[in-house]
Amino acid sequence: MLALICIFPLFGQAQTITSPDKNLSMHFELKENGVPSYELTYKGKAVIKPSSLGLEIKDAASFVNGFSIQKTEESTVDTNWDPVLGEQKTIRNNYNELLVTLVQTKLNNRYLRIRFRLFNDGLGFRYEFPKQKDLNYFIIKEENTQFNLSGDHKIFWIPGDYDTNEYAYTTSKISEIPSLMKNATININAQQPIKNVAIQTPSMMKSADGLYINIHEAALVNYPAMSLNVNAAEFKLSSHLTPDAVGNKGYMQSDTQSPWRTIVLSDKATDILASKLILNLNEPTKYKDVSWIRPMKYIGVWWEYFVAGKSTWAYGTENNVKLDQDFSKLTPNGKHGATNERVKAYIDFAAKNGFDGVLVEGWNIGWEDWIGNWKEEVFDFVTPYPDFNVKMLHDYAASKGVKIIMHHETSGAATNYERRLDRAFQFMNDNGYDAVKTGYVGQIIPRGEHHDGQWMVNHYIHVAERAADYKIMVNSHEAVRPTGLNRTYPNWIAQESARGTEFEAMGGLAHEHTTILPFTRLMGGPMDFTPGIFQTDLSYYKTGGNQRVNTTLAKQLAYYVTMYSPLQMAADIPDNYNRFPDAFQFIKDVAVDWDNTWILEAEPGDYITIARKAKGKDEWFVGGITDENTRTANVPFDYLSKGKKYTATIYSDAKDASWKVNPQHYEIRKVIVDSKSNVKQFVAPGGGFAISIKEATDTETKEIKKL
């Protein structure tokens, strides 16, 4: 690490820094009345026009104006670090930093710092509130960070909402957002749309002249999540924090800081996906032992709840139950999913096909009336239904080398979960579970709090930290959108926090959805997208209606590469994998943790092609997807070791396939490739392809056609 620190004297009221590659330039200055302002240019073009910075404080003077610059400090960092799990083994952290100390001389010299870090791939900055005589405790009324854009960019957005991230994306001009907001605000369980026109981050934009801009935040800790107010006429975005039950936005104690506000940008879309800026702005983990944190591929008693209709989370027919009653006396509905027999069958399938885990939802009492009642004591997290034998199933799974994955649905009652957390985790330790899927479906309790408010932000982290004390990995659903905290809490292995595969059974996902998610939701961290649906036409099930998963089968394979996560589910029902064993082979083979990643092609809303090298292995996997349009993907292989021959197994859409017609028509072919090879790969409408690459055996070299 190289760190040059230069402290500049007081008289400078403006300061400019550039990125290490000089493409980016960030200018800070105080405007009239001592209002802090920054602007950002890329290759000489304005990205963020002069935009003010500051925070309103409750019952005290605000941090918005009256500032003078006390000092500025510059430094440079260029270092490498290795994530516990990740898209690449080693990540470079290279930036030029400007730390500005601002003082409000008329407020008894109260001071505030703003720290800017300018990387080659973008800007991060945050507010810092040092411990000082007149600043101990304060409450944030609102943060006033502006992002004044240089034009009416194309934008991929979902409505601002304090409680859910599960909206479908709308693509429009910034100026069109207000008129489209009403239709974009579709019904979602327990939603709380922001009253003014606002959108969520990560917010992905593209300028008319081809600049890709992504605004999000990093290291969201002890602070509410930020949405963006939209001034559609002037293309100005500004911070909008999630309030608490009494309307306050943040309870602060100095020495402290805001999360980082991040602007990732490039004139190449692939650079956005390759950016590690958000991870770099998060703190290294404090865990001393991370040996127990491992990537996982899993199956689960799950998809059948959505499509087959033959099974349910609930055991009884009752619609009014209490935790202290005897659930064995309920009237069985005859469709309970998490039965001993079914779970054993899933365990058998997992063991046979090399999966690490079996998620079992609906194992514990309380599902009869779990949703929609703002009920606190819905689940106790330790009592199984009468037809789920914890010890027997643990022993059975252990005998087959498989882990059962715990499920803790909270129904949004975070208080109930916290008060039972130690017992729940102890129960997991006692019964051989080392990973948990958490869920937050419903209105939050403490009542009046929101999924994305400061209290819940702290709750999710608390759960991750307590889980680490028990060596448990966490995959949270319906939690606040991620901000790179998987670096700091690497056992918080994945999140949902977006519209995932479950919606394919509830109205469907747009064809372009998964070409947008990596540019938006996944900028913050891994997603448990739960791909792998082979039976895409749900009318196949008597109870599935005419719903269909809007992809080809091959596109579902591609997701294992295009949707990064160290935790990947094969979400379909085992029977369906048994019907397509040759395609299923890719899911069995694909890695979930990586030495390196190459973003080969990408355009948000249109297509993505990614290649990755499996961690610690000479194996590569490629995935490519398109939206509703057919295309020809261009797949180079220059990331392969030079001079060696490899066997590439290509799983692709058949020529007559599309998401609508023949979605299960796929082709599997093997070719010999080397680092100089190039494949032009047909992709069907709503389709995709996947490639697995291993060093070729002598026999393969002889027998398989060289590309």
Add this chain to the structure above:
Amino acid sequence: MLALICIFPLFGQAQTITSPDKNLSMHFELKENGVPSYELTYKGKAVIKPSSLGLEIKDAASFVNGFSIQKTEESTVDTNWDPVLGEQKTIRNNYNELLVTLVQTKLNNRYLRIRFRLFNDGLGFRYEFPKQKDLNYFIIKEENTQFNLSGDHKIFWIPGDYDTNEYAYTTSKISEIPSLMKNATININAQQPIKNVAIQTPSMMKSADGLYINIHEAALVNYPAMSLNVNAAEFKLSSHLTPDAVGNKGYMQSDTQSPWRTIVLSDKATDILASKLILNLNEPTKYKDVSWIRPMKYIGVWWEYFVAGKSTWAYGTENNVKLDQDFSKLTPNGKHGATNERVKAYIDFAAKNGFDGVLVEGWNIGWEDWIGNWKEEVFDFVTPYPDFNVKMLHDYAASKGVKIIMHHETSGAATNYERRLDRAFQFMNDNGYDAVKTGYVGQIIPRGEHHDGQWMVNHYIHVAERAADYKIMVNSHEAVRPTGLNRTYPNWIAQESARGTEFEAMGGLAHEHTTILPFTRLMGGPMDFTPGIFQTDLSYYKTGGNQRVNTTLAKQLAYYVTMYSPLQMAADIPDNYNRFPDAFQFIKDVAVDWDNTWILEAEPGDYITIARKAKGKDEWFVGGITDENTRTANVPFDYLSKGKKYTATIYSDAKDASWKVNPQHYEIRKVIVDSKSNVKQFVAPGGGFAISIKEATDTETKEIKKL
């Protein structure tokens, strides 16, 4: 137990029951529009004039009118039960019950039950919400229970408030309440006075013709605490429930019920204090093993924080600390109270004088900035200050047969306490603690919730239940006013929940205060009043200012009998007990758990004299107090075993004593008494007396004067 059940047919639209002794009569009927109404008479005189009953429901039809009577059922109960700890060994539970089933035929036959229990000492009734097709989950907007009084009674009241019970009492006519409310609403930490004119329960009244009436509630579980709106012109009181963070008043799931609304009444004030109606309306304990629950007398590192100024809860001088910092690096303020040496000295004193426990406040990190910041992570409940050695002190106390009492101040952050509760109790188990004083000073977190709301009501019970799992006794301060739950949760051994002795060091208590508390606060359960202050003139301490405890020394002794609690503190600093060893002897001798109790004299606001027999022993103790007026107490001894001689040691005010002049002038005399004896005992202004009675030895019978 005798239970006669009579079911009456549908055509009765009115029903009357009487108390077992026929003095009380309760009449129920439906008024116009099917509004439920009840009235209550005592010896033919109206106590509660026709008053309506009902509840408003949010987003659904209310339970206020449109009712018809589906059926009424009458029954009689006469049984006895033994409390784990109490004022008497056996309690009789004798009432006539009327259960009315009301149906709203226009609402698809939705139904509601109202259960009335008429005892000789008053009425209890509650709403019951049976499980039924159209009633699973509902939210209470307000409860509309009326108490229409028959006249402009004298009333002892404190302002309605969602967060504190620590007000001083005002005595006035009902009609005078509105004009006195502003002055009555003195400043209390974290208060939230009710906006309209309302008072708290237990509310004590006396009618012009000498009837004593007490309104409160019993078995407050999963429901907000009730205050009383005051219609001062018409002498009508009505229920006012404590709202939650979003303004709702109760989240209900059928089958469920409200707490009991209680009206204790008699034409003798002593009957009010003797009433066990509220305990009788609570559920028996579900604990299978109660052998570990025991009465306690204790001392503590506590009063010196209030008066001596020589010691503090906090260790450091800093006013901004965080739990994850190293507290051994703070700047010691040099006055930390909970040091190893001081605690050892308290343990020595406890052991020497037969106390069971030593409370130590300020033992754990976080006190530097614990109050007033609405801060969540104030305490962790497991980390001692550097000068408090948990293991050494536990070993030291154990070697002397003394228990250290744990202190868990939450600063109102109930969420933080709940998430750490299992670890905190495990820490107690690991380190030999079996009793905890909890504290809730400050605004509640979850923010927007109140001390007396449904969520916190459930929190206190949750803490008691979890404590029982660890065999821990709980003494809660600043919790919701008690409602007899010490029957159901006997390890919830005492509460504060009123203006206690600490206020003697912060402005003083009115002379009449402790003659009112047994008629108000103590109706709900035992109070940890922390009596025993011998050094009443606080100017004695250099740092104590001119503050004084407004009693004589002898009155402080009387409190051990007049203020019932199975947990009693000797609150003064040990040095002061060493100065008055003969008076201190009473505190050493007095029992805290009882075979029986006799309320000898009582008038709220004026005086109380009570005799009690120690549990399992032939020892009696008498306590008598007055307000600011001198008086002569009349003490009979007819509760002593007949034909036996007893030595009574009488601790009384000296003739020249008063709260203001010579408060420490007391006399101790011994007399021989038997069951026919009677003492006329002088009581000084602000004074009191205490008597301990044991069977006389032969020598005593000979040498001590017979009364």
